[in-house]
Amino acid sequence: MSSSFGRLFVVTTFGESHGPAVGVVVDGMPPGFSVDAADIQRELDRRRPGQSALTTQRQEADRVEILAGVFEGVSLGTPIAMLVRNTDAQSKDYEALRDVFRPGHADYVYAQKYGVRDHRGGGRSSGRETVGRVAAGAVAKSALASVGVRVMGATVQVRDVKAVRRDWDEVEKNPVRAPDAQAAQAMAAAIETARAQKDSVGGVVEVVATGVPPGWGDPTMGKLDAMLGAAMLSIPATKGVEIGGGFGMCELEGSRTNDVFDGERFLTNFAGGIAGGISNGADIVVRVAVRPATSIGKAQTAATAQGGTTTIEIQGRHDPCICPRVVPVAESMMAITLMDAWLGQRALRGREK
Amino acid sequence: MSSSFGRLFVVTTFGESHGPAVGVVVDGMPPGFSVDAADIQRELDRRRPGQSALTTQRQEADRVEILAGVFEGVSLGTPIAMLVRNTDAQSKDYEALRDVFRPGHADYVYAQKYGVRDHRGGGRSSGRETVGRVAAGAVAKSALASVGVRVMGATVQVRDVKAVRRDWDEVEKNPVRAPDAQAAQAMAAAIETARAQKDSVGGVVEVVATGVPPGWGDPTMGKLDAMLGAAMLSIPATKGVEIGGGFGMCELEGSRTNDVFDGERFLTNFAGGIAGGISNGADIVVRVAVRPATSIGKAQTAATAQGGTTTIEIQGRHDPCICPRVVPVAESMMAITLMDAWLGQRALRGREK
């Protein structure tokens, strides 16, 4: 099930970038939770193209339609299906790329894997697939909020500019979605520079969950770290993930990184809220490495389906840095993962939380 | 299925550290492949305790018994079950810890999650669970080798000492399993220092697969990056994973990190052999952050089941740095992940490779 994530809260996305629509089916949503189309739309608006000067200018209203699983504003316990039509797909822009494999893109591997591909806008490999994730994530976030779990995300690094503060109220106030107003300006400047050079830049997105009680997540193969890792690395353009102290812990000693629990709280959080694969009650903290966007205007050498090479300058409408738009996707994948873990713990113990 | 990994090549481990045995069931192994107990034993010997001065002195022969799925040296296509008895479990060492939650360990979260736990040696959360992974990994490695895929691993960093070279023939010649003879000595010194201080150190393990053809791995939710990420983060004590350029790419531009494919090969490998979640034919390169071992002899404050705190000095027999023993586990998880991806591609295309 290449297009499904989760075991109990199963999210399956569908759709190609320039096909009729993209969408999602959420199977396993418990009944009786409020599901508000306006909540979902608000999250989609955070992800959609054209929302700021820093993002692609493709114009997609991304209006969500709930097709199933919700009745009189409440989840039925049956699959929730949601649909977003593709309206501004300019497929003819891509006709010249039918037989060209863009560097860094999945064009070549799709051709190798499937023997056939929809070359328009990257087809299934397009970031547009994440529309479904965000719609599902909005449903998950809302349900989690009802038991006191909150999921937040932000861009904490662009190129070499790092956010120093974690002011979550600041995030939606700047187009970079940085939790640090000052850093946000430097990040925006770095992105603008890249755009001016027909280039792109990478960055780091951080997602945090508060209010998760101890006991969520399975040990061994189903560790919460592992599920969150898979969740994040399934987002397009991500190439690394770390939990809590992450790679930085490699240089430290155990006497420093063993989080001391005083019976009430953890004095440090090197574990990032997860011990032995199971939530320990502290904030869950995950950072995701986002590579520079692969669609750039600069001239590049590209292989062709005929076996030769050509030079391309990708026109289209692209994001010079995708971190701001990855934020709601990463939040969504964290929320989906936590829903799954929550339901797993309910199955195991037969309790509400 | 908290204890299973994989969708088509399904590996399920079982066993507590001080229970009668640990083991594994491998379901989905294709028939007709040679399965040699000596190969499996050799890999287990690389993982077992007491193999060098740098590792724990718990003495476990870790003799594997194949219980099912192999007939006259060949896989039957039925589940392969393998068993290793626990023989040197000194459970009484742990009696004093029955009601103590060791810092950094999973003791507290197991108590919270399950309401009951086997406190002896960490029970199920012990690194001993990885015996089953390594046995399964040996089977996977052997099958992959038959189609030209080789999986290699090494310790590439201990504390702040980094391997500069990647001399894979060097790995088994030093107890750190570093691919760089010179760095190995400095790493060993760092580990010895930690041990002398009753402390521990972290590090980084790198695993590489060569010979993977283009087309393995699924897009979107089942990306090969995501599956490898889950595989690595399911290993005890890992807190980060990166593929190819990883976190380092965040500071670069797309014009530099877009791997150019000239029709025959990729000129760089920032993608770490995976584009859009699918193997592209280049080496697959994964690095794993290994935290400092949590069992240390230094005095630490620990919470108790009764709600108070106590001071503990963990006696037992422990590894001051677990990287050398993580190497065969990480290799195994990579091999298991690749087997799964291989079988998935066979299902999709109906071809041998």
Place this chain on the structure above:
Amino acid sequence: MSSSFGRLFVVTTFGESHGPAVGVVVDGMPPGFSVDAADIQRELDRRRPGQSALTTQRQEADRVEILAGVFEGVSLGTPIAMLVRNTDAQSKDYEALRDVFRPGHADYVYAQKYGVRDHRGGGRSSGRETVGRVAAGAVAKSALASVGVRVMGATVQVRDVKAVRRDWDEVEKNPVRAPDAQAAQAMAAAIETARAQKDSVGGVVEVVATGVPPGWGDPTMGKLDAMLGAAMLSIPATKGVEIGGGFGMCELEGSRTNDVFDGERFLTNFAGGIAGGISNGADIVVRVAVRPATSIGKAQTAATAQGGTTTIEIQGRHDPCICPRVVPVAESMMAITLMDAWLGQRALRGREK
């Protein structure tokens, strides 16, 4: 994943009877197969209401829209999503039933299971959910046909009238879908009698697959019998399934029911084409017990949500015998099951067939 069927060819349906739409996502469809909307529509037309005097007069055009996974008429290997809008839902007919649990229906158990339900037309428990199955089944049938596998179904019993012949060319020529022109007339008469009495009748549907090579299906837990059994018993209103000799074999001796294989073919087919859970190359033969439709016009006692009882005469528009419409659904579920088994064997052996 209550709404998904299959492991490699995963079919997930969604939709309530009186919601905006019903639909399906098919994940795991191999790439490169022709997918023709007209083929799918033809199968949906066999299932849709109002197609003959023997079926409900609800008018649904049931026009299918392919939303994803198909490009230029060919499967991409990505999820195929298909949608059918609900257009003739007369929800106000059901307002009086909001708090009534119709006998034989799932109203009561949905209320108990979920605590909330869409009472209109049975909501998710409506036979309308099978629209998605038939759309997915049409895709599966077409792919199977390309490797010589054909799936056929027919009504072989209505009340006590049994088809004697298996003339598959006859099936679509009579509204009962019987493979026996003579029996078809008696069956139709039995159905008309039931309708006249504001009652309903049961029957038996038989599905047969020809051309399945030996080796499909897994042994033990994943037996092809078991998968087909689950497939058939997941269809609304089915309460029994038998393979090959089925219940009739219970009264016979092994010397008679052991199908002799002469090296080329089986001389009998008591096994129904499946031995040890694996196809043996003979026709696969499955029969399904279909209970009398639960929606009847006769006065019945029904419990209410308030804890009392009431008398109801179900108006609406209903099928007096659902066998004719179960036929395409049962064929679809068999085709879906065989696709899954086929892909499983490809994964296991790495061969086209």
Place this chain on the structure above:
Amino acid sequence: MSSSFGRLFVVTTFGESHGPAVGVVVDGMPPGFSVDAADIQRELDRRRPGQSALTTQRQEADRVEILAGVFEGVSLGTPIAMLVRNTDAQSKDYEALRDVFRPGHADYVYAQKYGVRDHRGGGRSSGRETVGRVAAGAVAKSALASVGVRVMGATVQVRDVKAVRRDWDEVEKNPVRAPDAQAAQAMAAAIETARAQKDSVGGVVEVVATGVPPGWGDPTMGKLDAMLGAAMLSIPATKGVEIGGGFGMCELEGSRTNDVFDGERFLTNFAGGIAGGISNGADIVVRVAVRPATSIGKAQTAATAQGGTTTIEIQGRHDPCICPRVVPVAESMMAITLMDAWLGQRALRGREK
């Protein structure tokens, strides 16, 4: 995962008939339940060979060893692994059958499916595989009993002799396991006749669950009927399953088979305790068609691996009717299925029951 059953309570069996051992891993067992090796052994003793004059005389003590998942008599919530050694495997009896495909057996299809097989005693296709199911079923039964659910089974038909009564206390008092002392004698006579003629006979096994609350089981694809159907048809030698009124309902009218619920109880039970795939609180009633045992002493024509035919008279030690030994297996599969449904409902609603 051909050898796994269940989604939340996952039972994976392993082992060949004449390999070193057979066994099972149960993943998903909730923590804190009493697990008593004596209970498990008692169920295995009901399944084991040689228990009465009516069964095979192969002597297997079938002593179970619990390897993992249980600590101080209580389930840990981690995988429970259980092992039974094969001790009386007389493999040389089978040497002559290395290249012979016994009629009715899975020999031929295993050769076709896998290209390699363990010919000794049927290898993996042997009924001996059900040892693991019964051990897992014993664990499930015990847990279900703690919430008031009881699972019972009996042989209700042998050849044309049918049990008239359902006296569950009688079952273990006769070797046929019939719930009717008088019918039991006639059944035993029929079995003895078959044995004397070097032949075998079929029959029907019925399993019933009492105390299941309304709401277990999923609708659509995961219907409880479908899961029980798969469970039963995964048992060797079963070729049919029916729930409640089953095939008999096909001849009736809806006005008779719609179970009336008076607000407290159902006045009839044609639904067999399941409506719309969900338990309705009435007894769950399932009947399973068991074909005549395929191993018979009579001379039979058999195909050979070389492409010709030969005549065989199967010596070995076999059951002339396997119904008595299917009873504990069918009970186990029902208990496993119900455990899975119970945990599913806990996940959905977050309640104990």
